[in-house]
Amino acid sequence: MLHIENLSKYYGTFRALNNVNLHINKGELFGFVGSNGAGKTTTMKICVGLLRADSGRIVIDGYEVRKNTKLLKQKVGYVPDFFGAYDNLTSIEYLNFFANAYGIYGKEADKLSEDLLALVNLSDKRNHEVDGLSRGMKQRLCLARALVHNPDLLVLDEPASGLDPKARYELKEILKSLSSMGKTIVISSHILPELAEMCSSFGIIDRGVMKMTGTLRDIQQAANFSSMPIVIVVRGDSEPAVQALRELPATKYVRPMAEGRIEVDYLGGIDDEVELLKILVNKGIPVVSYGRMEGTLENVFLQLMNGGQPQNGPAPGPVQAAPPMQAPMQAAPQPAPMQPAPMHAPMQAAPQAPAGQEVAR
Amino acid sequence: MKLPAIKDFKLNAVLFKDLRQKTKRSQLSVSVFLLNLFLSLIAIIILLSVSFSAASYSPLDNTVFTVFFIVLGFMEFGFILLTVPAVTSGAITMEREKQTFDVLLTTSLTTRQIIWGKYWASLAQVILLIISGFPVFALVFMYGGVTFFQAFGVLLTLLLLTMYISAIGLFFSAKMKKTIVATVLTYVILLVLMFGTISMLLTAGGIIEVINSIVLDNTGVDPDLKIDFLGFILYVNPLCTIYDCMAGLFNFDSFIFGSDATMAGILSDVTHFSSNNILLTLWTPISIVVQMLIAWGALERASVVIDPLRKKADKYARKRKRNKQAA
Ligand SMILES: Nc1ncnc2c1ncn2[C@@H]1O[C@H](COP(=O)(O)OP(=O)(O)OP(=O)(O)O)[C@@H](O)[C@H]1O
Ligand SMILES: [Mg+2]
Numbered sequence: 001m002l003h004i005e006n007l008s009k010y011y012g013t014f015r016a017l018n019n020v021n022l023h024i025n026k027g028e029l030f031g032f033v034g035s036n037g038a039g040k041t042t043t044m045k046i047c048v049g050l051l052r053a054d055s056g057r058i059v060i061d062g063y064e065v066r067k068n069t070k071l072l073k074q075k076v077g078y079v080p081d082f083f084g085a086y087d088n089l090t091s092i093e094y095l096n097f098f099a100n101a102y103g104i105y106g107k108e109a110d111k112l113s114e115d116l117l118a119l120v121n122l123s124d125k126r127n128h129e130v131d132g133l134s135r136g137m138k139q140r141l142c143l144a145r146a147l148v149h150n151p152d153l154l155v156l157d158e159p160a161s162g163l164d165p166k167a168r169y170e171l172k173e174i175l176k177s178l179s180s181m182g183k184t185i186v187i188s189s190h191i192l193p194e195l196a197e198m199c200s201s202f203g204i205i206d207r208g209v210m211k212m213t214g215t216l217r218d219i220q221q222a223a224n225f226s227s228m229p230i231v232i233v234v235r236g237d238s239e240p241a242v243q244a245l246r247e248l249p250a251t252k253y254v255r256p257m258a259e260g261r262i263e264v265d266y267l268g269g270i271d272d273e274v275e276l277l278k279i280l281v282n283k284g285i286p287v288v289s290y291g292r293m294e295g296t297l298e299n300v301f302l303q304l305m306n307g308g309q310p311q312n313g314p315a316p317g318p319v320q321a322a323p324p325m326q327a328p329m330q331a332a333p334q335p336a337p338m339q340p341a342p343m344h345a346p347m348q349a350a351p352q353a354p355a356g357q358e359v360a361r
Numbered sequence: 362m363k364l365p366a367i368k369d370f371k372l373n374a375v376l377f378k379d380l381r382q383k384t385k386r387s388q389l390s391v392s393v394f395l396l397n398l399f400l401s402l403i404a405i406i407i408l409l410s411v412s413f414s415a416a417s418y419s420p421l422d423n424t425v426f427t428v429f430f431i432v433l434g435f436m437e438f439g440f441i442l443l444t445v446p447a448v449t450s451g452a453i454t455m456e457r458e459k460q461t462f463d464v465l466l467t468t469s470l471t472t473r474q475i476i477w478g479k480y481w482a483s484l485a486q487v488i489l490l491i492i493s494g495f496p497v498f499a500l501v502f503m504y505g506g507v508t509f510f511q512a513f514g515v516l517l518t519l520l521l522l523t524m525y526i527s528a529i530g531l532f533f534s535a536k537m538k539k540t541i542v543a544t545v546l547t548y549v550i551l552l553v554l555m556f557g558t559i560s561m562l563l564t565a566g567g568i569i570e571v572i573n574s575i576v577l578d579n580t581g582v583d584p585d586l587k588i589d590f591l592g593f594i595l596y597v598n599p600l601c602t603i604y605d606c607m608a609g610l611f612n613f614d615s616f617i618f619g620s621d622a623t624m625a626g627i628l629s630d631v632t633h634f635s636s637n638n639i640l641l642t643l644w645t646p647i648s649i650v651v652q653m654l655i656a657w658g659a660l661e662r663a664s665v666v667i668d669p670l671r672k673k674a675d676k677y678a679r680k681r682k683r684n685k686q687a688a
Binding site for chain 1: 459677681
């Protein structure tokens with residue numbers, strides 16, 4: 001449905017997009033994720049014909065954007081990241097105007113406008129001035145507006161920003177139902193987890209470069225998880241296992257937990273993991289289960305943003321959210337705890353690093 | 362260049378939307394009120410003074426009403442000069458400033474339809490204003506002194522000049538990002554069109570005089586150079602158009618000037634053209650045609666300018682190449 005090939009865009013000498021490639025199938029709900037200034041808006045604007053790319057091409061439904069702008073305007077609906085509302089127009093007049101703009105007039109336009117207002121739950125605001133609607137209502141009205149000409153492809157630039165959780169949920173429901181009607185939807189966001197349960201595939205863009213595309217599973221697998229702890233569960237006393245693990249040079253830190261569960265920060269790839277298991281088994285340790293902890297989306301995203309490498313030490317896993325908070329408390333009564341304080345300090349820094357970079361950029 | 366199709370000029374969505382918005386704004390009714398208050402005050406002053414002079418048994422002279430009409434006509438022209446740029450130069454920039462323009466561009470409206478819709482909507486607003494002043498003009502008919510043909514001629518010319526000025530304002534609105542910049546530029550260009558052209562001709566005339574006298578001193582022959590074709594630059598000058606229109610219709614020379622007071626009379630004095638030259642005698646219609654063509658061109662250009670996909674000269678391309686090579 002949407003096919004982007006080697007797309008590049010410069011603003012002056014600044015390269016906002018660098019050979020972006022993307023393919024989105026018909027009916028997909030595609031999540032387009034990237035931090036501030038990554039190039040999401042730029043890509044989307046080029047797709048809807050609001051910006052001229054410097055090189056590369058975009059094909060929508062078999063038509064190249066540059067050559068078929070007029071035709072594609074009928075096929076594409078766009079909700080920009082920032083948009084204003086006309087003063088002195090009511091919601092219904094607003095939708096009517098856009099129906100007219102797409103060549104739909106009279107009764108047909110009236111009916112369509114009413115239906116769309118109902119779809120986005122704004123029927124009670126039909127005679128309210130658009131200018132006086134709340135942000136979330138404007139957002140919904142704008143979505144309704146983008147649907148006026150029944151487009152096959154919807155391009156939504158951060159539609160959820162500024163919405164409260166309830167409005168977000170409602171938006172998600174609307175998008176899901178639109179998707180089930182067979183529309184292809186591209187939706188951008190800063191936050192991967194926000195899109196996770198809704199989107200069927202994702203693209204992650206960073207500083208103008210498409211870092212990765214695929215399903216959630218693809219992305220999780222491709223991300224570098226050697227930084228996630230290995231979780232081992234042993235039967236009976238876990239002390240021998242802990243001892244054995246601590247002796248290994250690749251082991252950074254071992255956390256014995258309750259009921260035979262041990263978490264190990266262990267450097268190395270998949271081969272090293274296999275090696276580790278062999279060692280444990282050879283030592284006669286009764287291993288019940290063994291495996292890397294799965295990364296949360298947040299971790300995946302941050303890793304990709306950092307160029308695929310964790311910045312300082314291991315990235316924080318979900319369970320580690322607690323230890324960093326305990327670390328300072330432990331530090332006072334126990335001057336030399338086993339290892340935690342020095343180990344956790346850099347781990348805390350990791351998630352904040354990208355934010356710091358954004359400010360610097 | 363592809364010629365515009367009929368549908369570009371048909372009543373379109375933008376026109377309806379803009380009219381709907383404009384009629385709901387208080388701005389419009391306030392300006393109608395102020396204009397007519399002003400015009401009526403002038404009318405009352407003139408009529409009162411006429412009544413007083415009539416009361417003193419002097420014969421009631423139609424000329425007073427003719428002058429009254431001429432003054433009102435010029436005042437209306439001044440009013441157009443002041444208000445039209447303010448209305449049209451915001452037509453596109455205000456959509457940009459309110460961040461509604463991008464969305465408009467993604468609809469299936471063509472850029473031409475957007476521009477013409479904006480144009481007719483702005484014109485409708487201004488013309489409504491102008492027409493609202495007509496009853497005051499009509500006062501004159503009660504006393505005679507102005508024929509229907511004269512009044513119609515003046516009002517039609519004012520209308521066409523409005524279309525000219527509107528197009529210039531809309532062009533800058535399409536070209537600039539900020540309303541304030543577009544408005545200022547429109548006023549500046551209007552000043553240049555009206556007084557810049559005249560100053561330019563005066564300067565050129567002065568230089569030509571100097572050349573004439575130098576050549577005469579050195580060779581003993583008077584080259585008799587004049588501004589000639591340069592004078593036609595005044596075709597773009599709306600002030601000259603309304604002046605020529607009034608001077609022709611009301612025969613200015615009979616009561617203001619000694620000789621032919623139309624543009625033909627004035628230009629035949631400073632050029633080699635005779636005052637019977639058709640390019641001069643038909644000054645008003647020809648200049649209006651010229652101005653309408655300029656208006657057309659400005660609007661065509663405006664619809665190109667707002668197209669986000671148009672090719673632009675990329676002044677950074679070379680610099681990028683250099684950076685790449687350096688890297
Ligand atoms: N009109 C412009 N002129 C110059 N640079 C621009 C312009 N628009 C965007 N950029 C730059 O291009 C880069 C990509 O911007 P873009 O708006 O596409 O990012 P984004 O992913 O949408 O970010 P955000 O999440 O903040 O909306 C940024 O570094 C930005 O500074
Ligand atoms: Mg953006």
